[in-house]
Amino acid sequence: xxxxxFYFDFVSPxxxxxxHRLPEIARKHGCEIAYHPxxxxxxxxxxGNTAPPTAAIPSKLKYAxxxxxRWGKRYGTSLAFSQEGAPNSEPANKGTFYAIxxxxxxxxxxxxxxxxxxxxxxxxxEEVLRAVAAEMGWNGDDFLAFTASDEAAKxxxxxxxxxxxxxxxxxxxxxxxxELWWGNDRLDFLDEHLAEICP
Numbered sequence: 001x002x003x004x005x006f007y008f009d010f011v012s013p014x015x016x017x018x019x020h021r022l023p024e025i026a027r028k029h030g031c032e033i034a035y036h037p038x039x040x041x042x043x044x045x046x047x048g049n050t051a052p053p054t055a056a057i058p059s060k061l062k063y064a065x066x067x068x069x070r071w072g073k074r075y076g077t078s079l080a081f082s083q084e085g086a087p088n089s090e091p092a093n094k095g096t097f098y099a100i101x102x103x104x105x106x107x108x109x110x111x112x113x114x115x116x117x118x119x120x121x122x123x124x125x126e127e128v129l130r131a132v133a134a135e136m137g138w139n140g141d142d143f144l145a146f147t148a149s150d151e152a153a154k155x156x157x158x159x160x161x162x163x164x165x166x167x168x169x170x171x172x173x174x175x176x177x178x179e180l181w182w183g184n185d186r187l188d189f190l191d192e193h194l195a196e197i198c199p
Contacts, residue, residue, distance in 0.1 A: 001029070001030045001031050001032070001198060002029075002031050002176050002177065002194065002197060002198065003031060003032045003033070003034050003176070004022070004025075004026055004031050004032070004033045004034065004174055004175075004176055004190070004194075005034045005036060005166075005174065005175040005176070006018075006019075006022060006033050006034065006035055006036060006172065006173075006174055007036045007038050007043075007163050007168045007171055007172065007173040007174075007175070008035070008036070008037060008038065008109075008171050008172050009037065009038055009039065009040035009043075009089055009093060009171045010037075010089040010092045010093055010112055010113065010116060010123055011040060011087050011089035011123055012040055012171040012172060013064075013068055013079055013117060014071075014171070014172060014183060014184040015171045015172035015184070016079065016113045016117045016118075017068075017071045017072075017075060017077075017079075017184040018172040018174075018183075018184040018187060019109060019110065019113060019172075020075045020077060021075070021184075021187055022174070022187065023106055023110075025187060025190060025191050025194065028191070028194075029191075029194040029195065029198045030198060031176075031194060031198070033105070033106060035096055035099075035100060035105040035106075035109060036159050036162075036163055037093035037094070037096040037097075037156065037159055038093070038159060038160050038163045038168065038171060039090070039093070039156075039160055040170065040171045042160055042164075043160070043163060043164060043168055043169055043170060043171070044169065044170060046164045046169075047164075047169035047170075049169065049170075071184065077118065079117050080117060080118065080119055080120035081117070081120065082116070082120050082121060082122035082123070082125075083120070084122040084125065085122060087116075087122060087123035087124060088123055088124030089123045089124065090124065090156070091124050091129055091144075091147040091148070092112050092116070092123060092124065092129065092132075092147075093156060094146070094147045094152040094153070094155070094156050095108065095112070095129070095132075095143060095146070095147050095152075096108065096109065097146075097151075097152055097155045097156070098138075098143055098146045098147070098152075099136070102138075104136060107136065108132070108136055111132050111135050111136060112132050115128050115131055115132050115135075116128065126144065129143065129144060129147070130143075130144070166180075167180065169182070170182055170183075172184060174186070174187075174190050176190070176193060176194065176197075179193060
């Protein structure tokens, strides 16, 4: 069965929404999801995208907020931004490798987004990271040590390099074979493609 390569950054609202449905699509077609954490800003810059962030464009921000509400309504969830400070998704992104090594990637990604966008927790805050580790049944100190380790940094750098080599320019991006879909709103196309190629 095909593998869905899922490229994401925990700081991406649309990746958060996409993951509400992606596991269901994968199970429907008997596919595995391969989780690839990336630095979204680095991916954009590598692709030549130097546009200002959405928050810096008032009209675009107004639209984005309305769009988040629409998607939240569709998925029966809501998007809660932390008011504690600037988000830093790098520790959580690196933590994905810790989960992968334990065969718990999907559960970890779900738990981390539930703790951040799902309930307003600040990306990168130690308290949030420890809470997710506890939910996963992990030792918090060991998990935090891993996210700050040279091994995690190396694997994260490699994940970013490989993603950019495959033409990943944003998040979420889903790739099956040579076919690429960008955005939560492209999941129907992914679903249809899998229906065509899966027996």
